[in-house]
Amino acid sequence: MAGKAKKQLRVGVAGLGVASSQVLPAFRPGAPYLLAGGADTSAEARKGFTDRYGRPAYASVRELCARDDVDAVWISTPNTLHMEHTITAARAGKHVICEKPMAVTLQQCDRMIRACEDAGVHYLQGHSKIYQAPMKAIRKVIKSGRLGRVVQIHAANFNDWLQRPRLAPELDTTKGGGIVYRQGPHIIDIVRFIGGGMVDNVRGVSGRADRHFDTEGHFSALLEFDNGATATVTFNGYGYFDVTELTWGIGESGRVQTGARSFPRADKPRLTGPANPARKRAVAQDRGDHGAGAAAKDERHQPFFGLSVVFCEKGVIRQAPDGIYVYTQKGREEISLNEGHGRSQELQELVDAIARKRPAFPDGHWGKATLEVCLAIMQSGRDGKVRRLKHQVPAP
Numbered sequence: 001m002a003g004k005a006k007k008q009l010r011v012g013v014a015g016l017g018v019a020s021s022q023v024l025p026a027f028r029p030g031a032p033y034l035l036a037g038g039a040d041t042s043a044e045a046r047k048g049f050t051d052r053y054g055r056p057a058y059a060s061v062r063e064l065c066a067r068d069d070v071d072a073v074w075i076s077t078p079n080t081l082h083m084e085h086t087i088t089a090a091r092a093g094k095h096v097i098c099e100k101p102m103a104v105t106l107q108q109c110d111r112m113i114r115a116c117e118d119a120g121v122h123y124l125q126g127h128s129k130i131y132q133a134p135m136k137a138i139r140k141v142i143k144s145g146r147l148g149r150v151v152q153i154h155a156a157n158f159n160d161w162l163q164r165p166r167l168a169p170e171l172d173t174t175k176g177g178g179i180v181y182r183q184g185p186h187i188i189d190i191v192r193f194i195g196g197g198m199v200d201n202v203r204g205v206s207g208r209a210d211r212h213f214d215t216e217g218h219f220s221a222l223l224e225f226d227n228g229a230t231a232t233v234t235f236n237g238y239g240y241f242d243v244t245e246l247t248w249g250i251g252e253s254g255r256v257q258t259g260a261r262s263f264p265r266a267d268k269p270r271l272t273g274p275a276n277p278a279r280k281r282a283v284a285q286d287r288g289d290h291g292a293g294a295a296a297k298d299e300r301h302q303p304f305f306g307l308s309v310v311f312c313e314k315g316v317i318r319q320a321p322d323g324i325y326v327y328t329q330k331g332r333e334e335i336s337l338n339e340g341h342g343r344s345q346e347l348q349e350l351v352d353a354i355a356r357k358r359p360a361f362p363d364g365h366w367g368k369a370t371l372e373v374c375l376a377i378m379q380s381g382r383d384g385k386v387r388r389l390k391h392q393v394p395a396p
């Protein structure tokens with residue numbers, strides 16, 4: 001009907017902790033999606049959500065999914081619950097965006113994929129750095145063919161992942177904790193996206209170098225793609241050095257990291273064990289305030305997830321503060337980017353995929369393939385063997 005407003009996608013957020021505090025600022029007036037409600041087992045988290053966003057919060061994901069006024073669910077509950085909550089949402093006919101890692105095992109991924117396919121709903125592997133404009137721009141230059149094929153990718157990140165307040169399960173590898181499960185998907189998504197997606201084999205080493213934490217705090221890996229490209233991936237999360245020193249000070253949010261986020265700090269004692277839920281919730285509150293208060297676009301650069309440098313046959317590509325640099329025989333060219341930040345891209349992708357009746361990207365098969373690489377890094381570190389991969393899918 002002429003003049004009729006388009007129906008917005010009504011999204012519920014399951015799990016109202018730290019991850020949700022990065023998702024919720026994406027719900028802005030005028031967007032083609034809206035915040036329908038939330039779900040959390042914690043009464044305190046539910047109250048905080050309803051007070052702040054004025055939307056109802058339910059005590060279980062099942063209740064949220066039973067609502068007729070919810071079309072899709074963003075799952076940001078702990079890793080061990082991603083499968084259960086994806087299946088619950090799919091069976092209730094809701095589209096799913098699920099946080100990384102997709103799940104803890106490949107078998108769980110299969111069940112999630114099947115549940116969504118059986119229900120005819122979309123599954124989007126959410127919160128991926130490949131939505132960010134610099135990654136899309138790097139891929140575009142590669143696809144143009146002007147630099148020839150990709151030869152090597154170097155991706156590194158150094159941060160304080162293990163020095164942030166974490167609940168006990170987040171520090172338990174058997175529950176999907178530790179840095180390989182939690183941060184591996186980001187850096188692996190980046191190199192798979194740039195390298196074409198199809199990793200042939202992996203040799204990795206992960207380790208536990210902080211005696212206070214019995215989970216991975218670092219890893220290194222060499223990935224070989226079926227097209228001959230290689231990727232070296234390094235992550236260190238012990239908090240003695242921050243990669244933003246190498247990226248013009250710019251971090252994951254696109255903001256220059258100053259003051260509180262720079263470390264190590266003499267006045268801040270190192271953490272030596274898990275946090276209690278109240279302390280973890282304070283992080284969500286803090287991040288929520290930061291996200292809401294500092295949204296002005298002109299204060300922000302493009303987001304950096306560490307340092308990624310891509311060597312091609314005829315040139316090199318890396319991120320610049322506000323775009324990407326392309327280095328060729330002719331010199332350095334800058335491609336400026338002015339796209340949005342945050343989780344709006346994922347939501348936009350889901351809206352678009354539903355409207356055009358096409359699969360969303362990255363889908364469950366992509367999420368499973370990225371998890372396969374993360375698991376291979378840990379397995380290869382245990383037995384010293386190169387792992388050949390079986391579940392890889394190409395980048396579109």
Ligand SMILES: NC(=O)c1ccc[n+]([C@@H]2O[C@H](COP(=O)([O-])OP(=O)(O)OC[C@H]3O[C@@H](n4cnc5c(N)ncnc54)[C@H](O)[C@@H]3O)[C@@H](O)[C@H]2O)c1
Nearest residue numbers: 015016017018019040041042045076077078079099100101
């Ligand atoms: N911490 C981060 O910076 C971050 C960022 C992005 C994504 N993630 C991902 O998001 C997920 C959650 O991580 P987090 O750091 O936000 O954890 P969190 O502990 O801060 O939040 C999880 C929330 O889920 C709730 N919850 C637990 N069991 C539930 C259940 N059965 N039903 C409903 N709610 C339940 C908890 O009460 C809590 O509020 C993980 O998959 C993680 O990998 C985390």
